Structure formats: structure tokens, C-alpha cells
Amino acid sequence: xxxxxxxxVPTRILTDKDDILDILEKxxxxxxxxxxxxxxxxxxxxxxxxRIVRPEELExxxxxxxxxxFIPDQGSLxxxxxxxxxxxxxxxxxxxxxxxxxxxxxIIGQNGLFYKLGGxxxxxxxxxxxxxxxxxxxxxxxxxxxxxxxxxIKERLGCFGAVIADVNDLKxxxxxxxxxxxxxxxxxxLLIDNPFGNASQKTPIVIxxxxxxxxxxQK
Amino acid sequence: MIDVLxxxxxxxxxxxxxxxLFFWKEGNPKVIVCEKERTPxxxxxxxxxxxxxxxxxxxxxxxxxxxxxxxxxxxxxxPYEQYDGVKAExxxxxxxxxxxxxYFESVLIQKQESIFIHARVILTARKGMDIRTALxxxxxxxxxxxxxxxxxxxxxxxxARIVLTADEIxxxxxxxxxxx
Numbered sequence: 001x002x003x004x005x006x007x008x009v010p011t012r013i014l015t016d017k018d019d020i021l022d023i024l025e026k027x028x029x030x031x032x033x034x035x036x037x038x039x040x041x042x043x044x045x046x047x048x049x050x051r052i053v054r055p056e057e058l059e060x061x062x063x064x065x066x067x068x069x070f071i072p073d074q075g076s077l078x079x080x081x082x083x084x085x086x087x088x089x090x091x092x093x094x095x096x097x098x099x100x101x102x103x104x105x106x107i108i109g110q111n112g113l114f115y116k117l118g119g120x121x122x123x124x125x126x127x128x129x130x131x132x133x134x135x136x137x138x139x140x141x142x143x144x145x146x147x148x149x150x151x152x153i154k155e156r157l158g159c160f161g162a163v164i165a166d167v168n169d170l171k172x173x174x175x176x177x178x179x180x181x182x183x184x185x186x187x188x189x190l191l192i193d194n195p196f197g198n199a200s201q202k203t204p205i206v207i208x209x210x211x212x213x214x215x216x217x218q219k
Numbered sequence: 220m221i222d223v224l225x226x227x228x229x230x231x232x233x234x235x236x237x238x239x240l241f242f243w244k245e246g247n248p249k250v251i252v253c254e255k256e257r258t259p260x261x262x263x264x265x266x267x268x269x270x271x272x273x274x275x276x277x278x279x280x281x282x283x284x285x286x287x288x289x290x291x292x293x294x295x296x297x298p299y300e301q302y303d304g305v306k307a308e309x310x311x312x313x314x315x316x317x318x319x320x321x322y323f324e325s326v327l328i329q330k331q332e333s334i335f336i337h338a339r340v341i342l343t344a345r346k347g348m349d350i351r352t353a354l355x356x357x358x359x360x361x362x363x364x365x366x367x368x369x370x371x372x373x374x375x376x377x378x379a380r381i382v383l384t385a386d387e388i389x390x391x392x393x394x395x396x397x398x399x
Contacts, residue, residue, distance in 0.1 A: 055289070060373045069242055069371060073285040073330075080373050128289055128369065129325045136325045137289055 002213030007031065008195045009205035013134070016050035020149065021156050023048070027205060032159045037187060037211040041196050042124065042166040042176045043131050043140050044204035045149060051141040055081040055128060058139075063092055067099050076127040076139075085139045090119030098122070124166065124176065132202070142166075146177025154179045160212040163187050167194045183215055246283030248370035250328060252379035253277040260383055262391045263339065267349050272391055273339040274381065275314060276364060280328040284371055289325045291366040293338045297358075304346060304353040309362055310339040338364055340383060355397045357385045 009027050014020075020040065028038060046052070060080045068083035076082045087095050095118050102114030115122045124142025131140050143149060146164045153162035161182030166174045173192045175184035187208065195206045208214075254276055263271040280286045293309030311323055314335035318324070328334050340362060344353035360383040367376050389396045 055369060055374045065373070069245065073248075073371070078285075079287070079369055079371065081369065128287055129327055133322060133324050 002210050002217055004190055004211055004214045005209035006190065006195050007207040007209060008197065008203040009207060010203050011205065013132070013202060014044055014048055014204065016047060016052070018048045020045055020048040021152055024153055024205065025156060028157065028207060031207055032157050033209075034158060034160055035210050035212040036159050037161040037163060037182055037208040038153060038157060038159050039163045039165045039187060039191060039206045039208065040153070041204040042143055042146075042164050043126055043135075045143040045146070045164050046124075046141050047131070047135060049144050051144060052135060052138040053085055053141075054138055055079075058084045058088070060084050061087070061092065063087070063096060067096055070099055070103065076125050076130060077122070079127055081139055082125055082127040085141065086118070086121055086125055089121050089141065094119060095122075123174075142176060150177045150179045161187075165191055165196075165206075167191050167196055169194050182211075183218070186215055186218060187211070247372070248280055248284040248286030248328075248330065248368075249282035250278055250280050250286045250288070250368055250377075252364060252366075252377075253279060254364070254379045254381050257338075257381055260387050260391060265350065265392065269341055269343040270350050270354070270388070270392055271339060271341045272383065272388065273337045274383075276336050276338055276379070276381065277333050278328060278336060278366075279333045280330055282370075283330050285330060286328045286368060286370040287325060288328065288334070289367040289369060289374065291323045291336060291364065293340065294363040294365050295340055296361045296363065302356060302358045304348060304356050305342045305344055305350070307360060308341045308343070310337075310341070311364065311366075312337040312339060336364065338362060338381060342388070351392060351394050354388060354392050354394055356399055357388055357396065359384045360388070 011027050014023060058081055061084060064084035064087055065080045068078055068080050071078040077086055098114045098118035101117050105113035121142050126140040129136055143164055150162040150164055161179040163175050163184060164177040166176050171192055173188040175188050178184040190208055197203045258275045260272045260274045263273050291311040293311045295307035295309040297307040310321055313326060314337060326334060344350040362381050364379045367374055385396055
């Protein structure tokens with residue numbers, strides 16, 4: 001049985017001045033084969049795309065202040081800033097409608113409607129404190145065009161596949177973008193223990209060695 | 220027609236009351252800085268030219284929702300018009316998360332919980348004096364702990380004031396104040 005080796009790759013802190021493809025090439029080129037899958041942390045891809053905003057830059061609407069009150073206080077959309085940043089990209093009425101639909105859905109026992117109807121950024125936005133310094137004072141959106149990004153990563157590095165993953169220490173592992181032919185659910189399972197590390201660590205890249213053989217055996 | 224309008228108005232009023240009750244029940248974060256209960260200043264380091272002292276201040280979230288402290292600085296207020304024998308610099312550092320870069324990492328304070336901030340001041344002698352000589356003419360040094368808080372309401376800057384008295388610093392430095 002093929003054994004997948006999980007290799008965390010440390011980097012310097014990446015910013016919006018960096019190109020994620022160049023960075024991946026620089027830090028992983030010598031370590032990757034055609035059997036491997038490269039996974040990149042979702043927030044880091046977003047940061048390199050410049051998809052960040054400071055709370056001070058947002059104009060908070062009364063609607064955002066109102067809507068955020070219905071999100072449990074641990075959530076990224078529980079602050080007026082998180083909610084406003086979502087409304088700015090997905091539309092304030094869409095978000096409001098999704099919130100209302102989510103509320104009605106809960107009454108009839110159907111959870112998750114808000115995240116289904118509110119747009120893809122609903123589940124991807126990280127509020128202040130959600131990312132390592134110096135971005136701990138920013139709201140970080142989800143990455144733009146994740147499917148295109150992973151496709152270009154695979155082409156550039158010549159690896160078996162590439163994914164953008166949203167993983168945390170609370171055993172949440174979600175694939176945001178995945179190349180054709182790579183089974184995202186298998187990758188998500190392998191990343192469940194968060195090899196990216198916690199917020200203080202600088203390992204936004206994880207290589208899954210021998211993933212191709214592992215996937216073939218799972219069929 | 221009137222009945223329909225009254226019914227609509229009734230539903231709107233009922234919804235407003237329910238939402239207000241919900242908000243009231245949920246409450247808000249409320250961070251208070253317990254500056255009056257701060258620990259006494261303690262000596263951290265002393266050299267020929269400078270002295271570093273600190274106190275610990277509790278930030279208590281007495282509210283019912285999670286609060287965020289996005290940034291925190293210690294602003295010393297020693298104008299040279301008042302005393303130009305030392306330069307004062309302040310730092311805020313979270314208890315249990317020491318940093319050498321003077322960067323304050325944003326932090327959550329869960330409801331009914333506290334974090335503790337070390338308010339540190341570094342006094343450096345000026346005009347070619349050593350620190351002990353310079354401190355003999357020291358005056359009371361006010362410091363503002365300035366922090367950015369956010370939670371269920373938009374971000375806002377708050378301040379709390381503590382004072383490092385001349386007597387305290389003289390005691391820590393082991394000197395006697397001059398009778399100016």
C-alpha cells in the first residue's frame with residue numbers, strides 16, 4: 001500500500017507583492033515529483049491576490065450592523081466589519097436574503113442555507129485575528145478563481161495535482177479549489193490534522209508525496 | 220383595507236419587539252480596563268543609561284459577547300517643557316505572549332474572561348547624564364493605554380490612563396528625588 005508522506009514547507013511571510021506561482025516554484029521545485037499533490041493555504045493565496053481589507057477602510061452600513069447580530073459571536077461574520085466585507089463582494093441584499101432564508105431554514109430543520117445562498121465568500125472570509133501577523137489586523141477574503149489558480153500551479157510545477165485548502169486546528173478541512181483528476185475529499189482527509197500549523201507558523205505549503213499511488217489504491 | 224394595514228403594522232411592531240428582545244438577551248461585549256487595580260510597577264532592567272519598569276493591567280470583558288482587541292499601545296506623556304532629562308518610551312505586551320518586536324497581535328477576549336497587558340516604560344537618560352542622576356529630577360509620568368476594540372459594534376479607539384509616579388520610579392531605581 002502506498003504511503004503518503006506529508007511535507008510542510010516553510011516560507012517567509014507572503015504578501016500581496018508576491019506571486020503565488022513564483023513562490024511555489026521557489027520553495028518546492030526540488031521537492032516535487034509527478035506523483036505529488038501540492039496544497040496551499042487558502043488565506044495565503046488570497047493575501048497574494050491582494051484580497052484583504054482593514055476594518056478602518058470599510059464604511060459600515062446600518063444593515064451590516066444589524067445582520068451581523070444574527071451570527072454567533074465566534075464567527076467571522078459576527079462583526080459589522082466581517083459582515084460589511086461580505087456585503088461588499090456578494091451584495092447586501094443577497095446576503096440579507098440568505099440570512100433570512102437561513103433563519104427560516106433552521107426553523108424547519110434545514111441548516112446551512114445561509115452559506116449556500118449567500119455566495120461563495122460567506123464561508124471563506126476570515127475576520128480580524130483569523131490570520132497570522134501582520135494580517136491579524138485585516139479581514140481576509142477567500143481566493144479569487146481558485147480553480148484557475150490550481151490549474152496553473154499544476155502546469156507550472158508538473159505535479160500530479162494541486163489544491164487550495166481551508167484547514168484549521170478545529171479539525172476543519174475543506175478544499176476550496178482542486179485540479180481535475182485529484183480527489184479533493186481524499187486530500188481533505190489527509191490534511192485534517194492541519195499540517196499547515198497554527199497561525200504563528202509560516203508553513204502555507206504542504207506537499208502530499210506519493211498521492212497519485214494512494215489515490216489509485218482507493219478506487 | 221384599514222384592517223389589513225393595521226395587521227401589517229402589528230406584524231412589523233411584533234417583529235421589531237422580537238428582534239429588540241433578541242438583541243437585548245444576546246447583549247454586547249464590554250471591555251473594561253482595570254487601571255486602578257494595576258500591579259505595582261516592578262523593575263525589569265537597569266543600565267547606566269536606561270531603566271525599564273512595568274505594571275500589569277487587566278482587560279476584562281464583562282459583556283456577554285466575544286470582544287476583539289485589535290491593537291494596543293502605551294503612550295507616554297512627558298513633554299520636554301516639563302522635564303527634558305529623560306526620554307520615555309512605552310510598550311504594550313500581552314501576558315503569556317511575549318514579543319521583542321513591539322508588535323501587538325490582535326486578540327479575542329471571550330465573554331466574562333480577561334487578558335492581562337504588561338504596560339512597560341523605558342526611560343533613557345539625556346544630556347550626557349547617567350540614568351540615576353537624570354531620575355533625581357523626574358516628575359510623575361502619565362501613560363495612556365490606547366487600544367482599538369471591536370466586536371458587535373464598529374471599531375473604536377479607547378484610552379485608559381495610568382501614572383508612574385516620581386516616587387515609584389525613585390524607589391525602583393534606588394535614588395532619592397532632588398528637592399526642586
